[in-house]
Amino acid sequence: MLTATGEIADVGLRAAPTRLSARLVPGVHPDALGAFEAARATFVSGRRIDMGALAVELGVDRTSVFRWVGNRDALLAEVLWSLAVPTLVQAARAADDARHHGAEHVATLLTHFATDLIRADYFRDFLAREPARALRLLTTTASPIQHRYVATVEHLVRTHLGRAPFGGAIDAHALAYLLVRVSESFTYADLIAGEPPSPDTAASAFRHLLRV
Numbered sequence: 714m715l716t717a718t719g720e721i722a723d724v725g726l727r728a729a730p731t732r733l734s735a736r737l738v739p740g741v742h743p744d745a746l747g748a749f750e751a752a753r754a755t756f757v758s759g760r761r762i763d764m765g766a767l768a769v770e771l772g773v774d775r776t777s778v779f780r781w782v783g784n785r786d787a788l789l790a791e792v793l794w795s796l797a798v799p800t801l802v803q804a805a806r807a808a809d810d811a812r813h814h815g816a817e818h819v820a821t822l823l824t825h826f827a828t829d830l831i832r833a834d835y836f837r838d839f840l841a842r843e844p845a846r847a848l849r850l851l852t853t854t855a856s857p858i859q860h861r862y863v864a865t866v867e868h869l870v871r872t873h874l875g876r877a878p879f880g881g882a883i884d885a886h887a888l889a890y891l892l893v894r895v896s897e898s899f900t901y902a903d904l905i906a907g908e909p910p911s912p913d914t915a916a917s918a919f920r921h922l923l924r925v
Contacts, residue, residue: 724864725794725865728861734791744781752782804821804824815874816873824919828915830900866889892922895918895919896915
């Protein structure tokens, strides 16, 4: 069984590495890592990441910051994913603690993940502050986030439902993509459809799709 601190924390990065993610490995590029950690702290505090302000905080010029971490979207994408990973790990622990197996495990994990995102103040602040950028980075190929999320969910599907879920009625990748789109639809419901995000509705949708 997939453990909370096992591959679920790494599979996304392996599926969609970036120039910046490679630089953020401890010991590879200390300046890039320092800029990233400062930006992450700013984001978690509910404030907008501004490249000029980040340069001032680090005591360098903007050119250095861009050279270290790339443009603002590249930095935001890695900050967002760095926060998604511990949230996924926490959701995996909750599913393990519930002693669920198979499709029930996947449904429980995804429900916890969506619920935690919906309730995270810093994340909702970002969605309200930059809705168009948020949807572009989180739900399209403009950044590696969706690719990483799909890869992570596909890993979950293969681990808990096998390579041919439901007797081969759908392949693992297609089911993972569908689950991710459902997750996005309910997590960002206020931006997509003008409706309040609902953990309960997300849970019902996951359970319906996974036949539990």
